[in-house]
Amino acid sequence: MIGKLKGLVDSFAEDSVLIDCGGVCYEVFCSSRTLQALPRVGEGAVVFIETIVREDFIKLYGFGSEAEKSWFNLLTTVQGVGARVALSILSIMSPSELSSAVALQDKAMIGRANGVGPKLALRVVTELKGKVPAIGAIDAGTLGLQAALGDGIASSNVADAVSALTNLGYSSAQASAAVARVIAKEGDEAATEKLIRLGLRELSS
Structure with a gap:
């Protein structure tokens, strides 16, 4: 082979x-x-x-990289994700970004890939939770966010805030770290809009 x-x-x-x-x-x-x-x-x-x-x-x-290959194999274990869809996901996300998206249960990020609808995106983050390849390292910002959350799984408001900040041009690591600092002060029940606003303040400080 x-x-x-x-x-x-x-x-x-x-x-x-x-x-x-x-x-x-x-x-x-x-x-x-x-x-x-x-x-x-x-x-x-x-x-x-x-x-x-x-x-x-x-x-x-x-x-x-070996990390990208490992993610390809893992993605194709999800029902409805064939080789073409797996490559589509890997086309918009690096292994580290994909690891972070799964850890944060960020289905919106996965759903940006061509051929991935909302239901399939939800299935990907749900079925792959806890199955991140050892070489598909999660960035430090996401690890900090997981620590702030306690169980490492983001509620929708937290995931939406991280997604919004990355859509504004910040890296996944920067966005996760900023939201983690906000949660440490405000708690994880804060509204999405508040998390975004305070996250932007953290990023500009």
Whole structure:
């Protein structure tokens, strides 16, 4: 079984790349984040590989890190999440961001991916709760937020506040850390609007 490919980038397609390994070109399907991170045509590249075999096809899926590959495998265990949807989720979120979204039960963040409706997004965060890969580290801001919450699971107002701050351009780590500081002072029952307002104050201080 192929675990990793090392070769030259031969060409790109919309959702895949051809990797030339000693004259043999392998078609590898990747998330858009991975494709964008790959070197230019003619340059050397390394991709971690997951091979999926079906009766009518064999496809190689490529990842820029072991963490991304682990998340792909975990996502595809969720009913309704196939390889295409898993890559769609990984196209908009890094492994760390995905770990944080699951920890915060942030279905809105998952729902931003193409092909993921509200019901499927809820299923993803629900079924994967507590199953974050060991190498899919949660950022320090989210760990601080989990500590502030006590049980590590955010209620909707907290998750919505973190999501709103990330939509304003702050990183998941920054948003989680700011909301954690607000909760430490105001408690986790504060309204979403208040959490956002005070979170912005924390971020600007």
